[in-house]
Amino acid sequence: MQPTTKIHTNGLSFYYGKMQVLQDVSVELQDRRITAITGPSGSGKSSFLSVLNRMWTEIPGVHLQGEAHIRLGGQLHDLCDKRQPAQHLRRKVGMVFQTPNPLPMSIYRNVAFPLKLSGCSDRQQIAAQVESALRRTLLWDEVKDLLKKDARQLSGGQQQRLCIARSLVLEPEVLLLDEPTSALDVAASAGIEDLLLALKQDCTLVLVSHYLDQVKRLADKVYRVDNGRMVQL
Amino acid sequence: MGRLLARLLPGFSWCCALALTAAVATLVWFLLRGGLPAFNADLLFGGTRAIDALLLRRQVFDGLFPALFGTVAMVLLAVSLAVPVGVAAGIYMAEYAGGWSKHLLSLVFDVLAGIPSIVIGLSGFALAIVLHRSFDGRLGPCLLLSALALAFLVLPYLVRSTQTALEGVDPLLRHTALTLGASKLQNIFLVLLPNRLADLTGGIILAVGRCAEDTAVIMLTGVVASAGVPDSMLRQYEALPFYVYYMSSQYTGPEELQKGYAAAILLMIICSLLFVLAFMAQRRLKSWLLYR
Amino acid sequence: MFATLKKNIFLSLACLLCFSLAALPAYANDLDLFKGQQGVIKISGGTAHIPVMKEAAKQVMSAYPDIRITIAGGGSGVGIKQVGEKMVQIGNAGRKATDQEIEQYGLVLFKWAIDGVGAVVNPENPVHALTSTQLQDIYAGKITNWKELGGIDRAINLYTRDEASGTREVFWKKALNKGDIIASANVVVSNGAMKTAVANDPYALGYVSVGHIDASVQPVSLDGVVPSNETVKDGSYPVARGLYSITSGEPQGAVKAFIDFLFSPSGQQIAAAKGFIPVR
């Protein structure tokens, strides 16, 4: 595995109960690149993402075959091993969903939430990190006076940027994006796309999307999933 | 046949609805007519001064206060015993149990929910005998035993309401905190439970109501006709539902009967208030209240 | 007709008297028995005793809040068994405990009042007299209609007590001469409940402690003798019994004080006020 390789799988198969969702997937994802994954809906794109942050362990009936590794902080982690704790890994592998999913709490608390989870209690440090995350997602100027407001009152685009900010606050090395713009209008989508290009500087991005033009604009490398197999385009 | 039935059904259905309304209206009207005249200062405290009774300085003899006190004490005790266990078991059922063990456990809880309350009371009484024999007569039917039996009675409701509340959490929300690196427990306590607080509260309040109205369990486990305000959990006590039952069959004059009516009204008011509270909790109490 | 009226007036007067007596405060010196005592006295058993127990408890607990008295029913059988098993401190019984019970549990019996058990009907019922044969036939299910007894054409609604009842036992032994009680009779759980049931049912026949008889029910004379305190006292009404309070072993402390209180002038006055014949 090359030092520039962030994620690497070899002969990976994904089973949901008896159903095989992914078959013999062997891919290499490079550091600080945007890798896009396309394919028809239900073909296993999201399942692939769930391997990368070990969310598959939370879904009853799922089991894996083959190899999958991720390099975090210079160390290799086995993604297929159910016994390893997932929390630490997930703090370094952020995820953004198709539908913006702010937690039912204030804007500030949403962004501070991951810090709270990881046991950080220094208020000043939290405030600084929240501000920096919101600045990175270009949200700070819009919400700096509304920090105590319920996050669910923001617009769809703002909510999605908030969710990205929430993932960024832990300074992840990898960011998984599951069709992050499909619930948004054109203007909001454009804003998110710009943001993703900027994030490429210090983050590995894995983008699931079925908008081919979006993939063309953003991706350095494209895979297509079809019938459970993944091929590079 | 089918056409005739189709003709008759709407009319029949109207009749049923009217009959039901009439039944409830009659019930309420009859109770109010019989019991309202008894609603005065003496109803609760008899001849004792209210302030003395409330501060437990003096016993109340001809009032409902001891029964009311007994009911409240018993319900509080029972619910504080049942809620931690019920919620914990509900969390286990929703978040940890799986496969055959989940099926088996939920079958057992269904059976427990279905056991007649008098059988629970009987078991409580049997337990009292065993305790009585093994602890040299110091333990017997008492407030604590009633509360234990009642806690057991409402346990399955609490388990079920916690379980369904947790299982009803939107999958996206369920996974959100996990993708941010939350542990399972952090997810349960920081996201899932607060998000379902309204349902949980509603379930608990309904359990309180169930405790307050039950008569069968307590009549086997320590309620008596006359006891005064209990000064310890190991005492026998009076309770409103038992008072209503007792008065219905052995009032000695119109005045006592009127008190029976009044006690029935009082009990109904308590239970309906709890019910309305549960109703409102399930609708209004939004989880964000707790995040501010 | 005239006789009924007179009886009713008499009964009402008796009731009035009872109420006024009940309102009288206890003799202060009788309550001194409880000086320095504290603790819990659990009482259960005989339901005829309950009014007396309640009044006594009220007086004692008012004067000495450190003493707590709880009162439950259940019937004489329960009282005897529970005091024997030491689940209560005082078990009440409307019958004498059997020798076997006394021996098995080491019971000590205190008879503080005399009572009778009388058949009662609803005040609307014109039938006011029965012979013991008639009564036995009714309870055996041979006579089932009031018409056969000179009343209206309605079925007799028979009420009886559960097996633990001392009242039932005494009535069964002395009034029914150990004859059968038909299984289809309605069962009620206490003297109070019996009185209430008969008072509410115009076609009822039941039996109740004489002390519980008031204007709401009509006593039925048995072989020409009306059950009342007078006839029980002079022995002309045969269905009589003692009211017992029973302890397991010699009573101590507050329990002893309570038993002594029952025998004191105040206690005896309560018994009389509640319609029983005091022993002193």
Added chain:
Amino acid sequence: MPILSRTLERLFFLAAIGSALLTAAIFLLLCQLGKPLFQHGGLGTLLCSPWNPGHGQYGIYPMIVGSLSIAFLSVLISFPFSLGCAFFITHFGPLALRRKLLNLVRFMTSIPTVVYGFVALFLLVPFMREYLTGGSGLNILTASLMLAVLIAPTMIIFFVDSLQRVPLSYRQAVDALGGSPAQQLLYVVLPMAWPGILNGLLLGLGRAMGDTLISLMLAGNAVAVPTAMTQAARTLTAHIALVMAADFASMEFQSIFACGIFLYLFTALLIVALRLVGRLSPRGL
């Protein structure tokens, strides 16, 4: 932190397993305390012989008959009635009234059982005595009527739930074909919703069987085997309450454990039946 979380998780597990084990423990306790009775006369005698302590008979047959007849009669009365109310809420009532009736039904679930019994004792019993059943008015029919009112809310709420779960598109299909609400109900909704309705029926039966206060206050508690609706009867639950108030270490007392065991087993079988009904329609209709 891991220690704390492991402790908590272990506590969740203990709570669940403990509650389940206690449920089983109840059964064992009942069996243990009722054991002398089984040895004495055998289970068959116990279940089939009459109650006559004077002659050494401690059978609970009359109470079984009493319990079953009161429970089934009340379900029989309550079922069509509850179905009618449920139809009102889902199909026939004016929209403004539907919600109100449903709320009334929900409110009824909060009325204490003893209050139902209390009112019936002073209202229904004299009425039955004078106009319908004769006798004392304390009989199977009176208790069943009141029990029918008591279990109606349970059944109605369940029925409404299962009627409303029939997909809207099916119902709209009937509307589009010009069918009346009653036809829609009869030909589409009922055939699809019947497992849910059966479920509600069984739940109602369970409640009726397990209720103590109504039958204790209204059924007359006679120990004879009832042969008609107008006769007094004693239920298993009332028998427990009556004898419990009565004795301690005797055969009478032990017989109530037989009642407890019978009720427990009945409940368990009913729950299993409910599970099987649930299997009838895996989609949960």
